[in-house]
Amino acid sequence: MERTIRFYKNARHEWYADIPEWGGAIEDLQMVEGADELLNWIAASENECKLLMADQFIQNAEILALVYAREENLGGGGDYLLEQFRGEFKNHKIWLCGVTEFVFKHLPERIYFKELQ
Incomplete structure (x- = not known):
């Protein structure tokens, strides 16, 4: 499955995923625990x-x-590792909450992503 997702910073410089069909709280879409840092690298000063995100190559x-x-009592979702980013070794840990399962209909073993212009 492939999906294009827009991420944006609010007035407090917090990152959120824009998932219109999400029926839960907006707080559930906040990018935290390493995902926010990754988005800062990707967006630079934007x-x-x-x-473009996918569970296949x-x-x-x-x-x-x-x-x-993670079990539900630990926030659900999964802890992911980004070994390299743009050819540089990072070994960066990221937590992606249960919204990941909502988007992909499962918790992918690998998530492939690239920036769209």
């Missing part, structure tokens, strides 16, 4: 970016690898 994409699926 306040938004669009990513995409040519020239970055890769997030699932390390641990």
